[in-house]
Amino acid sequence: MSESPRELETQLSVQPSSQPEPERQLQPPPLFQLPLPTQDPSTTHQLTQFQPELSELNPEHQHRAKPGWKNHQRLLLLLLGFSLCAAILGLIYYMHHNLQNKSNNRPGTETPCLSPACQWASDRLSMSDDPFTQPCDYFLFTCGSDRLSPDSGGRQRGQGISGHPQNQKETVVWPKRRAQSKEREDQGLKKDKILDRKTVLLQYLKELLESSTRPGSTAVQKAKGFYHSCLDIKSLETAGAEPFLELIQKLGGWAVSGQWNQTDFNSTLSLLMRDYATFPFFNLYVGRDPNEIARGTTKRYIQIDQPDLLIPIEWDSKTQKSKAKTQTLRPFLASCQRYLALLGALPSRSMIHVGTFISLSSELAVAATPLQYRLSKGQLYQRMTIKELQSQAPAIDWLGCLQAVFHPLPLSEDDDVLLHNLPYIVQMSHIIGKWLYKHDLRTSAPLHTYMVLNLLHTLMPALDSRFSETAGNLSVTLGNSDGVAPRWKQCVLETERGFDSVLRNLLSERTAHREIFIVQQAEEIIQNIFSSFKSKLHELKWTDQKSLQSVMKKVESLIPRLWTTKILSDAELDLLFSKVTVSTNSFFSNYVQLLSLWQKRRSKLLTERTEAADILSVTPLILGNELLFPMGMFVPPLFHPTYPRALNYGVIGFPIAKDILHLILPDIFSQSETVHVVGECVWTHYLTVTEKAGRGGVFSLSAAQQQEVWVQYSALQIALQAYHQSLKNHPSDTSLSGLSHTRLFLTSFSQVNCDSDPYREFMPLEPSFLITVICAKSDLCPTSLQCPNKTQQHLLQTC
The missing domain is CATH 3.40.390 (Collagenase (Catalytic Domain))
Incomplete structure (x- = not known):
């Protein structure tokens, strides 16, 4: 061992x-400090009487035997003393140890x-x-x-592992x-x-949002109003898909409904990223360069990564490529058809759009690679300027998109960005160019439909239960059995996305x-x-x-x-959220504002030097x-x-x-x-x-x-x-x-x-x-x- x-x-x-500290550290005294045991008086008297008799009988023997007898006497006394001392020490240790154990086990001590x-x-x-x-x-x-x-029938730890004892x-x-x-x-x-740490924290924040101890600042009222509108399931069910359809019309419509004003691809993409935190073709982050952290540099960079694709994909270790999961294509196609049906699309028209959406998704999936593979190939944190990125992936207006997302920060083509999968970005640009430039405007609608369906995925928490049920059914079909999180937990998480500084203040006030x-x-x-x-x-x-x-x-x-x-004052919080208006019965409009807040918070990270x-x-x-x-x-x-x-x-x-x-x-x-x-x-x-x-x-x-x-x-x-x-x-x-x-x-x-x-x-x-x-x-x-x-x-x- x-x-x-x-x-x-x-x-x-x-x-x-x-026990109190001095008593707890009590140790038995060393043996030499213990007094010798007191001898029995009768034994002493008998020995005194016995010795004169010996001297009278044989003086020479007395002279010879006296030292030997005294040696035996001293040895016996010493052994007796050692035995009694050991017994006393053992008794002291036993009583002390037993007292300690009892004090730990006895109620009320x-x-x-x-x-x-x-x-x-x-x-x-x-x-x-x-x-x-x-x-x-x-x-x-x-x-x-x-x-x-x-008797739960649930999966225990180790089940599914061959030979595990709990599998017998x-x-x-x-x-x-x-x-x-x-x-x-x-x-x-x-x-x-009993819950895990994250759930306990969410429950604590839930109590803060539901507390009515005092009205609080305007910002606090807005945060609580947002949370309660999220819990208002009845209003969501009543509104149905109408809020999302109205938003699509504001964005220029789409070909699925037959009403689309053929908006510019890069303009629509910039708008989705800036106002709706939706990134269909690539992801954006803000963070430090780990190569500079060791040198104490606090500068943050725009970081560009592959997106979270909607289509289920798998990695083929033999070909070193990703691909859409063949066995999931049918249920994925069915879920896409269901979404279009909920949005009012005719079955005869939806099948064409779903087919092209899956085709485009499958092409992008081939270019995506898992994190471990990119790490092994040294593809993380590759530095280049925006101008260099533009030459590598020309289908995207990189400077225009990044300026829209990080407005009002000044960005130029000479600014550095960090890439986490440059081969994907290059291939993605090639795929978009193929769909965009090799077809007329009418057939380029798949790119727009692809962006709209990604926007639908972003806004799904603010839509009625038919959309979340469709997503849940697909998740179960794909083998995910985690289940849907309780509504209150979803609402706390969404509230934190936009009102994190408010919750931080509430947490501080509570304590x-x-x-x-x-x-x-x-x-x-x-x-x-x-x-x-x-x-x-x-x-x-x-x-x-x-x-x-x-x-x-x-x-x-x-x-x-x-x-x-640092905790913000009520005045600072109110100023920060002064342009936010919260509706008591329209979580969809509140959620759209939240996405904008979330994106603005991301932009602010680019200039901050301290980590909140x-x-x-x-x-x-x-x-x-x-x-x-x-x-x-x-x-x-x-x-x-x-x-x-x-x-x-x-x-x-x-x-x-x-x-x-x-x-x-x-x-x-x-x-x-x-x-x-x-x-x-x-x-x-x-x-x-x-x-x-x-x-x-x-x-x-x-x-x-x-x-x-x-x-x-x-x-x-x-x-x-x-x-x-x-x-x-x-x-x-x-x-x-x-x-x-x-x-x-x-x-x-x-x-x-x-x-x-x-x-x-x-x-x-x-x-x-x-x-x-x-x-x-x-x-x-x-x-x-x-x-x-x-x-x-x-x-x-x-x-």
């Missing part, structure tokens, strides 16, 4: 207790947290499964999600859990599940009365987690010293801190020499300044540590043998405890899976060590539901560790199972996690 039991014990500093936030958290915790009272199966069910319940067909019945599930459902808790405490506790968690992370790096067995030095140099150069930005905090960010990022943690990570109910520290560290500490490991060590597998050893050790625990060891068909972990297991196991160790460090600095910590310290930390972790991140697919077991591995070392946990019917558990070692 990577660490010995003693090393792991030192690493985690495990001595959880509710700590000061309970009675704040409203704690009362809510306590109620929630009491309705969740406690791993220390149900050690046999709790790790098979996490996050309170139906997808993991035995077994009949499993947990009557107690089913009863609990039914009880929770009856109490209305089924809808109130103003306790902002100092939030910042203090958040900063403490960040600093303690980062310190524990650095300790973990030194414990790894690196392939060579150079790898460790390289990583440590990067780590030591970083400054971790909470990411906060992303209000929807829930993961840290590296900016220059700073490791920034956004405020969105520290919102209720996952975090609250009145929570016990054990709860905050158990819920927030683990994902922070996991994020740091992923961010700073994206590929640690090849640099440390510890990753492989620990990953296999944890997996062995899983197979043994779930009684899968020795069965045929059990698959071995891939390198990516081993790394992710190591990351999450290490993140839990780091978070627990950071909490114990906090406990040393602040010995008094409150309790929740009668739990305190390590037990509260691990119990709260088990309830909320189910988090959505891009690495989740590589985790072959539920993260809450890691508690079982942590607790394989008995003194790391307040109570044993031994399962009566798992006979092999006592053989497990510490990973």
Whole structure:
């Protein structure tokens, strides 16, 4: 194993207790400081009487025997003293250790947290499964999600992976859990599940938008009005497709309806990008050049990339080309016909336009390539001037389009832009030229129809449910089973796109009365987690010293801190949104304004030198020499300044540590043998405890899976060590539901560790199972996690 039991014990500093600091650090005194045990008086008297008798009988013998007897006497007394001292020391240690464990397990030994936030958290915790009272199966069910319940029929982690233990067909019945599930459902808790960080943040912003505590500034009222108009489904259904048809007429009509004034291609394209944030043929971003970031340059550039094509495509690794998915062409064609039918097109006319739309889409698809391929070919961040780009791709009026999008910023043909797929841009220009210049104006309508259907896709959130249902049906046909997000979540996301600065102010006002405490506790968690992370790096067995030095140099150069930005005054916000008018019953018109706002915000990024905090960010990022943690990570109910520290560290500490490991060590597998050893050790625990060891068909972990297991196991160790460090600095910590310290930390972790991140697919077991591995070392946990019917558990070692 990577660490010995003693090393792991030192690493985690495990001595959880509710005792005050001086008593908690009490150590038995050294043996030489203990007084010798008092001898029994009768024994002393008998020895005194015995010695004169010996002297009278044989003086010479007395002279010879006296030293030997005294030596034996002293030896016996010394042995007796050592035995009694050892017994006393053992008793002291046992009582001290037992007192510590009892203080962690006995309800009411700590000061309970009675704040409203704690009362809510306590109620929630009491309705969740406690791993220390149900050690046999709790790790098979996490996050309170139906997808993991035995009778849900949902896909569990690992299903679909050949040989995975959870893929073995077994009949499993947990009557107690089913009863609990039914009880929770009856109490209305089924809808109130433990959620991932992003959803928790969106719910918090939802509360801010729905709050009616005070009217707020004009800008705040507009943001809330926009949000509520988004929720007004009835008005959307009543309006139908009419708002979109009216917009098409303002843009010059289109050939599908038979009324099109044959607008200029580049003029229409510029208009769609400027006013409607629609990019049919290429995408536009604003950002820095990574080659300059290392030199401290803050300049931002216009960045041009391939578009998000509507037609489903796939990559052929043999031909090194993309193509439209043949098996999806029929359902895609049907969805396009449905859209045109909803927009009033006659079936006899729509088939022609759909056919040319798919043909044009298929040609563009061939030129598109996946990100990994472009990265391997060095096609990202290729610098050239707008003039050079114009010569490479002449079908697009690049200067005119970019000036329209980034108005009123002055742009010239000598300005630099960054390309992320120049071969696509060149081929795209060739395709457009073929359709535009080799046909008369009547047959060039496919380019216009292509742009209109892309605009329809952009505006679909503001149209009636028939359009979203058509898109949803196609998504299901293509194998996407994620489902449609709740309407409130869509509305929060759309509101943030246009009113991010308003939401940032609302978030600040909500926390103003306790902002100092939030910042203090958040900063403490960040600093303690980062310190524990650095300790973990030194414990790894690196392939060579150079790898460790390289990583440590990067780590030591970083400054971790909470990411906060300047908050605008009400007057500044009102001025910023002074030209925005929000209608209470027309979400479509509100949404069109939002798209314009979104594009203006994109333009502003080009001249800004500081990075504005992303209000929807829930993961840290590296900016220059700073490791920034956004405020969105520290919102209720996952975090609250009145929570016990054990709860905050158990819920927030683990994902922070996991994020740091992923961010700073994206590929640690090849640099440390510890990753492989620990990953296999944890997996062995899983197979043994779930009684899968020795069965045929059990698959071995891939390198990516081993790394992710190591990351999450290490993140839990780091978070627990950071909490114990906090406990040393602040010995008094409150309790929740009668739990305190390590037990509260691990119990709260088990309830909320189910988090959505891009690495989740590589985790072959539920993260809450890691508690079982942590607790394989008995003194790391307040109570044993031994399962009566798992006979092999006592053989497990510490990973």
